Amino acid sequence: MSIPSTIIIGASRGLGLGLARALAEHGGTVTATARGHAPDLAAAAAASAGRITIATVDIDDDVSIATLLAGLGEQRFDLVLVNAGVSGPRHGSATAVTRDELADLLWTNAIAPIRVAEALLPHLNDNGTLAFMSSRLGSVALNTEGGFDLYRASKAALNTLTRSLAVRLKGRPIRLLTLHPGWVRTDMGGPNATLSVEESVAGLVKVLEANRTPGHRYVQYDGQELAW
Numbered sequence: 001m002s003i004p005s006t007i008i009i010g011a012s013r014g015l016g017l018g019l020a021r022a023l024a025e026h027g028g029t030v031t032a033t034a035r036g037h038a039p040d041l042a043a044a045a046a047a048s049a050g051r052i053t054i055a056t057v058d059i060d061d062d063v064s065i066a067t068l069l070a071g072l073g074e075q076r077f078d079l080v081l082v083n084a085g086v087s088g089p090r091h092g093s094a095t096a097v098t099r100d101e102l103a104d105l106l107w108t109n110a111i112a113p114i115r116v117a118e119a120l121l122p123h124l125n126d127n128g129t130l131a132f133m134s135s136r137l138g139s140v141a142l143n144t145e146g147g148f149d150l151y152r153a154s155k156a157a158l159n160t161l162t163r164s165l166a167v168r169l170k171g172r173p174i175r176l177l178t179l180h181p182g183w184v185r186t187d188m189g190g191p192n193a194t195l196s197v198e199e200s201v202a203g204l205v206k207v208l209e210a211n212r213t214p215g216h217r218y219v220q221y222d223g224q225e226l227a228w
Helices: 014-025 039-046 062-072 099-123 149-168 197-210
Strands: 005-009 029-034 052-056 077-082 124-133 175-180 215-220
Touching (some): 005 014, 005 099, 014 029, 014 039, 014 052, 014 197, 029 039, 052 062, 062 099, 099 124, 099 149, 149 175, 149 215, 175 197
Parallel strands (some): 005 029, 005 077, 029 052, 077 124, 175 215
16 A cells, blocks of 8 residues: 555546545545535445545635635645646637636636645645646647647646745655646547546556655656656
């Protein structure tokens, strides 16, 4: 059992749900969060022999985060994984986007993950891992094809904020991982994606279990380190 206790922010479906199941199957306990009713997560929790418990949080809402923290009490974790995110407006265009659309996208994909992560830091054990689900599309260096401009920008913003957070956490013995799950067949990734949820999750669990050295890495599901 490499990761005894985990909290996953955003586990109602897709990668978050897959990771909750996998980490529980590896022998750990998982607090899995959703914004509201999540039948697939409820079924996973019911089948987990108590290894998965469900909590409610909307990372866009500070009151909801405060309620989550109050419910956790003194509970601590070896892994805090922030998975929640959105794809943004379908047009994906800087010339078509409205101020409200862009504000919502950047808040949910970049600002809110940092805010909830910082709120959870007192619940992270020393020698634990803080991880963010980002994307290869957030890499400026690897952007040779364009497309998905607004989503790319939101993940690039998250990557920059995780780098700054890593600087602030240098004195603390924890690992910070910015993760790329691959192109996965989820509601966001679509049916033509190259990886199943199970394939991506298997790789991500290996990455999470293997990275035991303090510091910050931007790494994808197969262990390859990515250029920022």
